[in-house]
Amino acid sequence: MKNEFKIIVNLLPVQSRVLDVGCGDGTLIEALIKQKSIDARGIELEENKVKQCISKGLSVIQGNAETELAQFPDKAFDFVVLSQTLQAFYQPVNVLNELLRIGKKVIISIPNFGYWRVRTSLLFFGKMPVTRSLPDSWYNTPNLHMCSIKDFYQFCDEKKIKMNKIIGVNNEKTSSINRINLEMKNLLSEVGIFLIS
């Protein structure tokens, strides 16, 4: 399981109610159930991945988070998790508002466009970056709205979204991010994990 998921598992309290949006093959949900006795559910767009989840006995519904989160009541979950998907939505702000509506708290991770490898790719090679957390080329990437940790930080600030915790992830290393070290962490983190409410 990737480091990001381990961090998310650690962040979540036992026996809470969690929705994993864009849950893929259900790796995170399985870990949450096994390690934390969490009542974890998921929503996933791809039929094949939904099938894998169902075969593991996981409660995952096939659907598009962009349009189908409306079916969940307000505060239906203690936590809603969105792992590296926000940038792929047509209307990320709408999705974010929905996540904050259906979850008491939201965990969002973003592939950091401010990461130094991303910056150097464009600066020195003049090419769109292809890295471990951004593996696709410009022509087949699902990412429509890339942002950096700093961008998302400022966005939350402007929208008065409370940032309870921010964690920078670089390979196996993790570090806490705050207003003071933001510039540095924005350069050194591959992925940013935000716990917001």
Next chain:
Amino acid sequence: MPSLAGFFFYMNYKIENIKQIIVTKPLKLDCGQTIKDFPIAYETYGKLNKEKNNAILIFHALSGDQFVSGTNPVTNKVGWWSTAVGPGKAVDTEKYFIICANVLGGCMGSFGPKNLNIEDNEPYGLKFPVITIRDMIRAQESLLEHFEIKKLLSVLGGSMGGMQLLQFCALYPDKTFSAVPIASTASHNAQQIALNELARQAIMADPLWNKGNYYKDKKIPKNGLAVARMAAHITYMSDKGLQERFGRKLQEKKDYEFTFDADFQIESYLRHQGNVFVDRFDANSYLYISRAMDYFDLSKQFKNGLVEAFQNHKTKFLIISFSSDWLYPTKNSKDIVIALNASGANVAFAEIKTDKGHDSFLVKELEFLETLKGFLDSNFEIFKNEK
């Protein structure tokens, strides 16, 4: 209680092939009448284990019966869900104990319109009370008592079977660990009612139907029932599926014959489907069961609608729909998912991409069968450990 022999006077099958329980508890039907001491026919497959935690109850669809798998002893054809149920199949009879009952109002040994009415010693015909999906479920519940099963591993059902399943879960939330409604709906819509009405009118337009009174002379309304079945069959297949299978192919001839015989293969196919159906199905049963489907609207049974039907339920649901099913389209299934999610229930949902239409759950549709198997097997493990 009428004599059992009397029950079978007009039956088209041998009594030794039918397993039955007699429901002695009075059952107050939705229409207001009360019935008691009536038979419910059933069949089982596999073995109930010692812990009694491997039982699965299957609900059949409009034209189905209790003979899910193996050879149907009445028709001598393979059971209607042999693609999914049997040794080593998705619903593995070497692992699970399968129960399926013939619905109330049916014609394969359960209490229905062709049974004898003790009051006049005549078959009920239209004197049989109009029944609902809820009546069917209340009538079948005695089977769980019969097998002393406290909690089923799962309930499965496609089409009308799915409606029964939802009704079962709403009535008895603690009696099943999981539930899989397939290509179904929580409420019959205008189009679905319209198609059933078409079938009923076809039956009733047959002069031999004789207001439901046709059992004595054995002149049954074959033509009407066959037309009803033909119309229904069209709705079970998709446009693309039909086109690929039949297209404009001619039936064992080189050119048009300029008559009204079956020139096209699709005509011949439908006529065949109609003809074989009348040998095994009672026209009045078709009227009663299709009526029960039309009356089905689960949301109406609860003040706060469908959401309330599943409030605080622990049952694990898997909802399955098929992309080319236009009779019970994905929208119907999604409405169930939405209600379950709104009530905080445990729900999984998959739409299977296929050209095989509503009938997808009855044919060899691998994606569907694998999903069903994965769900049952993984939930069996969870259910076993829960105890």
